[in-house]
Amino acid sequence: MSELERTLVELGRGLDWPETPDVAAAVRARLGEPEARRFRTRPLVVALVVLAVAIGAALLVPQARTSILRFFHLGGVTVERVDRLPRTRPLGRLELGAPVSLAEAGRRLGEPVLLPDGDRPDAVYFDGALSERGGVNLLYGSASHPRLLVSEFPSDGFDILKKVAKIGTEVSRVSVRGNPGLWVAGPHSVQFGLLPRRLAGGTLIWLDGNLTMRLESGLSKRDSLALARTFRR
């Protein structure tokens, strides 16, 4: 074993592992259970659409007036902070464009698609509405139960993507590998071009070369930033 390997073992022994729960008694008690799948009630990280539907339903009330309190600009993205969110209907299914291969998406985008940690998505779409030259949506999970949605589009447009966040919702400037970015906590309203508005969960937006990157998931700000740092071609 090399010095580095020994150091890694020592590091592992000194890590802050959570205490091992005593599962032996619980397993013993469950040995007689029928094999049928048990349904769990503990909430998991909520998928985007579920979040959108649940909160969207609560927002289906006419708004008499929406005051814009502050703007944030980044690439082709504008984030408005308002006192009231605009009327936003829940979407049953995400509209992501035409399914294409990863290679085709890169060809249409004009440069290789960036992937989180090099992981290939479950589905790739090219959406002409994402910018004047279109853009790519990477879906991890399914359209009805998305886990992670990544959008990549050229930064040369203006006001391509409009996000509206209610006052009190965190909108903060961040940095991803030295590139400027914005974190918008969920829920907030999001609108690409003339597409219908929809509600979004926590979203990280940052610039990478010629591209504006957008990452929407159930992850926290810290985990979203950590994931964003893993994007590569």
Add this chain to the structure above:
Amino acid sequence: MGRPLAEDELLRLARAGDGDAYEQIVETYQGIAFRTAYALTGNAADAEEATQDAFLKAYRALDRFRPGAPFRPWLLRIVANEAHNRRRASGRRTLLALRAVEEQRPSGDAAPSPEAEVLGRAGREALLLAVRTLPEHQRAVITCRFFLELTEEETAAVLGVRRGTVKSRTARALERLRELDV
């Protein structure tokens, strides 16, 4: 008090429906099973559920376990499957959320100077940070081989790859860490 039963005997009894025998098996392996699940899910609650369910599935699958084969890699493969299912369901990415803790010095050892203590802690954090920057497949193999101290066979079972792949990924990950010079 009788001699503790050997693992093979406990497994034979468990296969025959002896819950007490299987509870002893669980007690033996719950530590490594939980840590493996935690490394894969990044969440203690998910890891606990995955561990429990994995032990139950293993119990129900004991008929398919080949007597005399090593039990630990077989069990860890089931644990890994349960953990992956939970990670997929939650949409969470595993980011090795572990932190280095203060080093425990054996009593009686001379206390290091404050400077040495700071450097030691900084070195551990720097190495952990370097591991975090590795591609996921390399980070996973480093976690299994060195942080969980799994064998190559066990690592292959947990990651669902061949032993040769474990060897090559480990070598590349170590090479990359050396290049980072932490």
